[in-house]
Amino acid sequence: MKAILLIGDGMADRPLKELNWKTPLETAEKPHMDKIARDGICGIMDPLSPGLPPGSDTATLALLGYDPFKVYSGRGALEAIGSGVNVPSGAVAFRCNFATVDDQLVILDRRAGRISNEDASKLAESLQKVKLKKFENVEFVFKNTVQHRAVLVLKGRSFSTAVSDSDPEKTGVKVLEVKPTAKTVEAEFTAHVLNELLRQFHGILKDHPVNKDRVKRGLLPANIVLCRGAGTIPNVKAISKIYNVKTACVGAVPLVRGVCRAAGMDLINVKGATGTPQTDYMAKAEATVRILKEYDFVLLHVKATDVASHDGNFKQKIEIIEKIDEMLEYLLNNIDLDSTYIAVTADHTTSCLTRDHEGDPVPLAIFGPHVRKDEVEKYDERSCARGGLNRIRGRDLMPILMNLIEKVKKFGA
Numbered sequence: 550m551k552a553i554l555l556i557g558d559g560m561a562d563r564p565l566k567e568l569n570w571k572t573p574l575e576t577a578e579k580p581h582m583d584k585i586a587r588d589g590i591c592g593i594m595d596p597l598s599p600g601l602p603p604g605s606d607t608a609t610l611a612l613l614g615y616d617p618f619k620v621y622s623g624r625g626a627l628e629a630i631g632s633g634v635n636v637p638s639g640a641v642a643f644r645c646n647f648a649t650v651d652d653q654l655v656i657l658d659r660r661a662g663r664i665s666n667e668d669a670s671k672l673a674e675s676l677q678k679v680k681l682k683k684f685e686n687v688e689f690v691f692k693n694t695v696q697h698r699a700v701l702v703l704k705g706r707s708f709s710t711a712v713s714d715s716d717p718e719k720t721g722v723k724v725l726e727v728k729p730t731a732k733t734v735e736a737e738f739t740a741h742v743l744n745e746l747l748r749q750f751h752g753i754l755k756d757h758p759v760n761k762d763r764v765k766r767g768l769l770p771a772n773i774v775l776c777r778g779a780g781t782i783p784n785v786k787a788i789s790k791i792y793n794v795k796t797a798c799v800g801a802v803p804l805v806r807g808v809c810r811a812a813g814m815d816l817i818n819v820k821g822a823t824g825t826p827q828t829d830y831m832a833k834a835e836a837t838v839r840i841l842k843e844y845d846f847v848l849l850h851v852k853a854t855d856v857a858s859h860d861g862n863f864k865q866k867i868e869i870i871e872k873i874d875e876m877l878e879y880l881l882n883n884i885d886l887d888s889t890y891i892a893v894t895a896d897h898t899t900s901c902l903t904r905d906h907e908g909d910p911v912p913l914a915i916f917g918p919h920v921r922k923d924e925v926e927k928y929d930e931r932s933c934a935r936g937g938l939n940r941i942r943g944r945d946l947m948p949i950l951m952n953l954i955e956k957v958k959k960f961g962a
């Protein structure tokens with residue numbers, strides 16, 4: 550028995566006036582999601598707890614069966630390991646942005662004009678050469694990921710996550726000084742090292758040939774690195790050890806890949822998978838079918854629905870839902886339906902109206918040979934609320950799926 554968990558990131562939504570008070574899921578043409586709902590068992594799910602808007606990291610941890618309130622240890626380290634950067638114990642990782650500041654260090658653009666991967670790579674290469682002579686044994690890894698995004702890992706000494714961000718997360722204000730948020734030697738040391746490193750980064754970036762060339766081309770220079778979200782690797786037991794299954798993730802965004810990596814899952818690289826609305830949807834569906842021969846549990850993640858929601862673009866969100874439906878059609882046509890369960894859900898609600906994550910529950914449908922089929926006919930927020938699973942927590946999903954594929958041991962005699 551095998552299981553596929555298909556997650557449309559932020560796919561759930563609230564009713565919109567422009568859609569006659571329907572949600573994008575209620576509006577989209579998605580016959581295969583509806584088939585999963587019609588022939589499966591449905592419900593709604595609070596990714597974390599009712600009314601609490603989840604991050605993609607805490608929600609994915611929950612959907613993989615962990616208690617995020619106990620194990621979550623910040624976003625930075627998850628993003629780093631999802632980008633292939635090792636975060637050893639004692640190290641601390643940050644999410645970074647290349648940004649543009651003026652001479653007074655006032656932020657003009659937090660994304661340096663959405664700098665290209667090519668320019669960002671050249672700048673990151675130069676920054677990696679910085680020597681932190683003042684601090685003995687301190688090492689760092691700085692790696693650009695997608696466009697303006699990057700990760701930074703401080704290691705070699707004992708560092709703390711109890712430091713503030715240098716990124717004020719808005720423009721028109723000055724870059725912040727990093728401060729310790731706890732009275733420990735480690736927190737003070739971490740803030741001290743980070744401020745010094747970011748100062749040296751700025752020194753290199755402001756006169757860098759790549760930036761001089763960008764200005765000539767009428768582009769914003771990436772003359773500063775902003776940091777936020779200090780984190781360590783969550784201390785969790787691998788899913789493979791908990792359930793004795795082989796697990797893999799088909800997904801492109803570093804954060805979700807990082808959560809899966811922390812859960813001990815193998816990360817599958819798919820050519821053309823980008824984590825954007827322009828991703829190669831079918832390549833991901835094909836990869837899922839291909840690896841299912843080897844794995845018991847595959848998490849198939851699509852980021853694009855969340856991207857469209859944050860842009861408030863409900864029309865694009867509907868189109869993306871329809872593309873996810875085509876992925877599902879491919880799965881249904883190419884897997885052994887007698888031995889495979891498919892769960893379809895979202896990691897959270899992202900409202901096209903508020904353009905943010907919200908605390909509403911998400912729809913869930915589980916399809917497979919032996920589920921207790923219910924009366925629900927359609928896959929959407931309101932239809933699934935009438936299903937046989939009723940209302941569950943995000944962290945209940947994994948035991949339910951693992952029990953269906955016969956991997957949960959009895960509790961008691």
Ligand SMILES: [Zn+2]
Nearest residue numbers: 558559605896
């Ligand atoms: Zn998400």
